Amino acid sequence: MTRKAKQISIDAKLCKGCHICISVCPHDVLKKSDDVDDRGYFLPVVVDLESCKVCHICEMECPDFAISVEEYEE
Numbered sequence: 001m002t003r004k005a006k007q008i009s010i011d012a013k014l015c016k017g018c019h020i021c022i023s024v025c026p027h028d029v030l031k032k033s034d035d036v037d038d039r040g041y042f043l044p045v046v047v048d049l050e051s052c053k054v055c056h057i058c059e060m061e062c063p064d065f066a067i068s069v070e071e072y073e074e
């Protein structure tokens with residue numbers, strides 16, 4: 001059985017656009033959005049879900065508990 005990422009969610013209400021999740025991800029799964037939100041933040045977006053190794057580092061390092069990685073086994 002292999003653990004894989006089913007979905008990575010960023011809570012747009014909690015996220016402050018600090019980009020810590022982007023910088024700590026060892027597999028370049030996330031990147032900064034090209035679009036600014038209505039608070040002036042560039043939220044992270046998922047660009048390569050397939051490369052996620054479900055290490056959960058992004059969740060652990062997010063200061064605002066704004067990102068969550070849902071996993072499954074196959």
Ligand code: SF4
Nearest residue numbers: 015016018019021062
């Ligand atoms: S670390 Fe958390 S608050 Fe910072 S950009 Fe990522 S999801 Fe948003």
Ligand code: SF4
Nearest residue numbers: 025052053055056058
């Ligand atoms: S769980 Fe790990 S590999 Fe997946 S996005 Fe977060 S830091 Fe990157």
